[in-house]
Amino acid sequence: MMPELFKDWKITTLTFEIDTEPYAMQRDDAIEKLAKSCNVNVIKRVSHTLYDTEKTISKNGGSPPLTYQRLQTVLKEMGAPPKPSNTLTSSHLSVHVCLDCTTPWKEEFDEKYGVPTLAELGKNEEDCGPLLFPGGEMEALSRMERYLKKTNWICKFEKPQTEPNSLEPSTTVLSPYIKFGCLSVRTFYYRLLDIYNLNKVYTKPPVSLHGQLLWREFFYTAGVGTANFNRMEGNPVCTQVPWDSNPEYLAAWSEARTGYPFIDAIMTQLRTEGWIHHLARHAVACFLTRGDLWLSWEEGQKVFEELLLDADWYLNAGNWLWLSASAFFHQYFRVYSPVAFGKKTDKNGDYIKKYVPKLRKFPAQYIYEPWKAPKSVQAAAGCIIGQDYPKPVVDHDTISKVNIKRMAAAYAKRKEGQDFSGKSASPQKRRKESTDSSSKKKPKKDD
């Protein structure tokens, strides 16, 4: 099809943004070869990330920074990120294209090559769920501007202080727009910088809004430089953990019937609205993996990939590695409680009542642990636990302590393996491809 289009549309140059996701790299390589074979010139540029991730990696000596601080140090050496390109206008095109010409292809364009309608895809609007976050660049820019107007809010933004279970999002929800290229990360970065420059006092990375863009950069950079980034096996930065396989537990988690109202509310919001707060992702990710169910983070990654509007290959993999304490984050003894965590910002359980309406008549005292309510209270609430709403799938207090020990064992094994492979004849490749840089070889001490 491409060769025909090149010919029909008299294409001489193809331009696109570099996409470093493994699937996209393969696809774009194939497209580039095809274009060149048709004598079509190809121009590609980095603009999806603040910096060229490959350059960042080579600046760091050939391997990606594994800590945020290290990334910050490297980026400071690299200077400010490139400014966003100017908006494309018709003047850019007028040289090459006659916009009001009457060539036949223009009439046929929509019919032949236009975006298919929902009906043509055999869908209707109900299949799409509530349209809380309509797509497109106009929507993205107006959403961004709406938040940028709140300069005080921008300057005081601290991510860890935002709430996972507010009834309206406590963060900007610009992530789906950034993911789909409706909003340039560089545009957002420099619009924020303008505001910071006009104010003496403002929060800083990692907690600030700039900091959030740097977290994105962190996972992109780490992922580009790490083999098998979205898997445990063959991933050199990922602690190898003997996760269980338990389809019932996995289904209970993914279908919002773990019996823990906070977890089930989050999974319901994810399923129905396609977006949940970052800290809500923490709570359910910890629950699925090292905290409670002891299931592989790769299973959670698949569910998020399917349900999140902002699902982004690098960020999804990177954050699952983080939350499961498989990479980047290693304090596995810090476990989120499916009962306590949500209470900090929603004592009454209004969030739970919204997304798990069966529980809406429970008193606040029991809303996070309805199985502890006396039978009379359950009856009065019109919801018998074990009948109308599930009993907890596991006992968090017991299982989380067991799991901490299992994590400790996995880490101990990892350490052993490192000592062993340090002198192994086939050391693990940390990079996808080795960068040629002067490697100083220290004489090894013998034992």
Add this chain to the structure above:
DNA sequence: TATTGGTTGTGTAT
């Protein structure tokens, strides 16, 4: 080799 810091833990004490 030892030390330091790590976006976002919890429960109990002051």
Add this chain to the structure above:
DNA sequence: ATACACAACCAATA
């Protein structure tokens, strides 16, 4: 509100 125990991780740095 803030401090500490819990049990003690890692990567980067000095």
